[in-house]
Amino acid sequence: MNINIILAGVGGQGILTIASVIDRxxxxxxxxxxxxxxxxxxxxxxxxxxxxxxxxxxxxSDLIAEGTANLILxxxxxxxxxxxxxxxxxxxxxxSTDQFINMEGYPAMEDILTELHRTNLPVLVNAAxxxxxxxxxxxxxxxxxxxxxxxxxxxxxxxxxxxxxxFHAKGPEIVAVxxxxxxxxxxxxxxxxxxx
Amino acid sequence: MNKQLxxxxxxxxxxxxxxxxxxxxxxxxxPSTEITEYIQKKSHAIDxxxxxxxxxxxxxxxEAALGMSYAGKRSLVCMKHVGLNVAAxxxxxxxxxxxxxxxxxxxxxxxxxxxxxxxxxxxxxxxxAMVPLLEPSSQQDLYxxxxxxxxxxxxxxxxVLLRLTTRLAHSRAGVERSATRMQNLLHAPYAPERxxxxxxxxxxxxxxxxxxQEELEKRSENSWLNRLISGSGPKGVIAFGIAYNYxxxxxxxxxxxxxxxxxxxxxxxxxxxxxLFNECNxxxxxxxxxxxxxxxxxxxxxxxxxxxxxxxxxxxxxxLNADIIARGLGIEPKKVRAIPGIVVNRPPxxxxxxxxxDLYDALNKVMNSFAEHHVFSDIGCYTLxxxxxxxxxxxxxxxxxxxxxxxxxxxxxxxxxxxxxxDSTFTHSGMTGLLDAINDRSPxxxxxxxxxxxxxxxxxxxxxxxSKILDICRGLGVEEQHIRTIIPxxxxxxxxxxxxxxxxxxxxxxxxxxxxxxxxTAARKKRTQAARS
Numbered sequence: 001m002n003i004n005i006i007l008a009g010v011g012g013q014g015i016l017t018i019a020s021v022i023d024r025x026x027x028x029x030x031x032x033x034x035x036x037x038x039x040x041x042x043x044x045x046x047x048x049x050x051x052x053x054x055x056x057x058x059x060x061s062d063l064i065a066e067g068t069a070n071l072i073l074x075x076x077x078x079x080x081x082x083x084x085x086x087x088x089x090x091x092x093x094x095x096s097t098d099q100f101i102n103m104e105g106y107p108a109m110e111d112i113l114t115e116l117h118r119t120n121l122p123v124l125v126n127a128a129x130x131x132x133x134x135x136x137x138x139x140x141x142x143x144x145x146x147x148x149x150x151x152x153x154x155x156x157x158x159x160x161x162x163x164x165x166x167f168h169a170k171g172p173e174i175v176a177v178x179x180x181x182x183x184x185x186x187x188x189x190x191x192x193x194x195x196x
Numbered sequence: 197m198n199k200q201l202x203x204x205x206x207x208x209x210x211x212x213x214x215x216x217x218x219x220x221x222x223x224x225x226x227p228s229t230e231i232t233e234y235i236q237k238k239s240h241a242i243d244x245x246x247x248x249x250x251x252x253x254x255x256x257x258x259e260a261a262l263g264m265s266y267a268g269k270r271s272l273v274c275m276k277h278v279g280l281n282v283a284a285x286x287x288x289x290x291x292x293x294x295x296x297x298x299x300x301x302x303x304x305x306x307x308x309x310x311x312x313x314x315x316x317x318x319x320x321x322x323x324x325a326m327v328p329l330l331e332p333s334s335q336q337d338l339y340x341x342x343x344x345x346x347x348x349x350x351x352x353x354x355x356v357l358l359r360l361t362t363r364l365a366h367s368r369a370g371v372e373r374s375a376t377r378m379q380n381l382l383h384a385p386y387a388p389e390r391x392x393x394x395x396x397x398x399x400x401x402x403x404x405x406x407x408x409q410e411e412l413e414k415r416s417e418n419s420w421l422n423r424l425i426s427g428s429g430p431k432g433v434i435a436f437g438i439a440y441n442y443x444x445x446x447x448x449x450x451x452x453x454x455x456x457x458x459x460x461x462x463x464x465x466x467x468x469x470x471x472l473f474n475e476c477n478x479x480x481x482x483x484x485x486x487x488x489x490x491x492x493x494x495x496x497x498x499x500x501x502x503x504x505x506x507x508x509x510x511x512x513x514x515x516l517n518a519d520i521i522a523r524g525l526g527i528e529p530k531k532v533r534a535i536p537g538i539v540v541n542r543p544p545x546x547x548x549x550x551x552x553x554d555l556y557d558a559l560n561k562v563m564n565s566f567a568e569h570h571v572f573s574d575i576g577c578y579t580l581x582x583x584x585x586x587x588x589x590x591x592x593x594x595x596x597x598x599x600x601x602x603x604x605x606x607x608x609x610x611x612x613x614x615x616x617x618x619d620s621t622f623t624h625s626g627m628t629g630l631l632d633a634i635n636d637r638s639p640x641x642x643x644x645x646x647x648x649x650x651x652x653x654x655x656x657x658x659x660x661x662x663s664k665i666l667d668i669c670r671g672l673g674v675e676e677q678h679i680r681t682i683i684p685x686x687x688x689x690x691x692x693x694x695x696x697x698x699x700x701x702x703x704x705x706x707x708x709x710x711x712x713x714x715x716x717t718a719a720r721k722k723r724t725q726a727a728r729s
Binding site: 010011012023024027032033034035036037038039040041043044045046047051059060061062063065066067078079081082084085086087102103104105106107111112115119170 | 199201203226227229230310311363364366367368369370438440441442444445448449517518519522529530531532533534535536538539540541542543544545546547577580584652653654727
């Protein structure tokens, strides 16, 4: 097993929470992990990304090489496009369609969608809406993780255990709502994957 | 095997605790901050207390760490690369005095300048001070190398520099611990012949340091951090530090078999380098940072069998990665998708609701009324005031330079001369510049943006905030009526404009302190309180 994931978003959107759940799930499955983070100036509303590599053998580089990412998992649609050179030819983009506009010249959503549809079967997720349906608008990250989970190669139960351990300290309700959000994303992804 | 997932920075911290340090000294700076933060979080869980609060700057941190070592105990001192410029004086001279308890300096460089004003290579300082320098390539190696660094320091009685870069500091991987060790006992022998660096002592000590170089090189030859991975082919690679990862990534991905010399401990092990040169016709030198050793290996006139950053095989500046190494080895790049043309940059910005926004709104109003409206600023979140929509500041060079540059410009006749500096930067290196301005009666207005924390690096405790800053300004000799306080809020805009305009037009030293807590730290406090109740 060898999977490279680019996590993308805007500073403050919490992509590291997603990374943390995947890390825990991978660690549970006794896999090797390398996961980069962005700290410092870019965290203030700038474009941020995390390179996440999981393998059952030694991983040398912390960074994902061009054309070798299996997944781009983005919590913002424009940010998904920023890392396309890293995507493998058969790689997939899984992105939220919730825009985060904090700069000049943000392109039209229509144009973003056109570019997204040029990639191989993108999974587009109305994450905020699904998070609200799950019962807490702040769980859209877990919706996105759920949507990506069928493509990662780690069993859903491991992810749910990881969510439980990560949110354990915040009480059973927070755990439950995050798991519901995860399942919402997973369902949507399964549905999109089987619908032409 | 029980592995913990740790950032490279955290691996150093855990290793230092396990190695039996009695203290860590540091000033926050990306990408080094997490080393000290990890120790602060963990130190309560340790049998023996470890001193870990933030220092005022890297120089005070280094000197305190040297003092702890003088007293026989182990100490760790952490900083970002430019921090070592600040601490360079004690660092270089501690190589002359030598140490007692193990002293390790963890310096995090920032190639590609993700969060810094330059990409200087701290390995230069290692050579400059003639001390051992370690540069591991993985998180586990960072852990092991930190343990090794303390042993080495106590064995050769020298400070040991541990160099890492952003990528390793801020990347997580599984790390396995080794056995923990007790702290050293207090043991402070009198040794003025080493520690009183008057010329007669300094000359002898310096000769001792020169005499040790052969021994240090021998240790490098035998270090587990330096090893030759045999292979075949006319081409070989010397991979320094983290460059090793990218070289091995390509070697694995393309099933190549070239020999690789991994370097993780300096001074450079001459025999190992010779054995690679004997094996190969052409050597690629892969260094994360300056082409420091490429230059050395080429020599002044020759070295035409050497490839690297100096002949354009690798880019002269910026962080390496596997793709760059592949191109450097002549591998045809993969055809990949381009970034669509519609993708615009998303630069960082001041948080919505941040007090610095309101400060700059007021300051811009005042400065726009002057023909010359230069604002000298400094390093912190407020540096983002240089960007749209504020465009409010015109310099940011190094910690504390806002005040001294404004002073120099005022001396040259520039009016008005205005400096904007944060609370933590002010106590780091701003206070002494303010004293210069007082002594010279320079017409200068210093705006101290006091948000009660060191915000840019994630909200660390600042050395002086609130009334302490007022007291410092008074103590330095700023006239009481020209120390003004404002609250940077929208509702105070008019009032703030008036106060700023009054002080900026004053022909002497004035200070305006803009006091409002960072919204990030305020929100965090609220969350912690809510979680407690």
